[in-house]
Amino acid sequence: MSNSIDELFREFVQTRSPALLRTAFLLTGDRHLAEDLVQDALARTHRGRNRLDDLGHFEAYTRTAMYHQHVSWWRRRKVAESMPGDLTDMAQPGSDHARRTDLKLALHKALAQLTRRQRAVLVLRFFEDRSEAEAADLLNCSVGTIKSQTSKALARMREMAPNLLSAVMEEA
Incomplete structure (x- = not known):
């Protein structure tokens, strides 16, 4: 395992996690599910990091993993979703x-x-x-x-x- 790949991955996680979480929140509608979705996608990206050589590939791979995992969740669970209470400003x-x-x-x-x-x-x-x-x-x-x-x-x-x-x- 190359240290440079690990360093690139670490940099990717630090810089792009907020954007990934925003997208995941829009997909799931729930902060905790969004965090789970991003964590799972990052874990998948980490496992394949040696096949990816730069931040752009990490981003594409992670986002694709997020979308696929989200589709997998909706196929598995057909539970009605609701927001618990009103959010206040x-x-x-x-x-x-x-x-x-x-x-x-x-x-x-x-x-x-x-x-x-x-x-x-x-x-x-x-x-x-x-x-x-x-x-x-x-x-x-x-x-x-x-x-x-x-x-x-x-x-x-x-x-x-x-x-x-x-x-x-x-x-x-």
């Missing part, structure tokens, strides 16, 4: 920060009400900016499935949180 009402925080909370709450597959598709397509083909490849499904799940998820988001669309339009 400590910022002052009316402030720009408070408004952004309210939007983030509304987005997280709406995402948590989607199915795992719909949430994964939206995260890949709009948060990760992946093409339909890339998302289909990562989730091991057809492009048609990505299109239909995106359409259903966006329609459900519009229905559950109509204020998000108007807020995004104001921001643009």
Whole structure:
């Protein structure tokens, strides 16, 4: 085992873990599940680190492992998800920060009400900016499935949180 590969992996974990956790949280809707997802993906990347030669490969391998593990979880468990209680914002009402925080909370709450597959598709397509083909490849499904799940998820988001669309339009 080369020390340089271990050092590269250590640097990757230190620098990219926050971004991986954000993506995992959007996928799972739960902080603890997100941490488990990232930890599992990093463990898989660590096992294959000798086949990977730079940080870019570590990133791609880890994210792919996260998406595959998330798909595996949703196939295994068909349990209804819910958020335990309402999240509150400590910022002052009316402030720009408070408004952004309210939007983030509304987005997280709406995402948590989607199915795992719909949430994964939206995260890949709009948060990760992946093409339909890339998302289909990562989730091991057809492009048609990505299109239909995106359409259903966006329609459900519009229905559950109509204020998000108007807020995004104001921001643009």
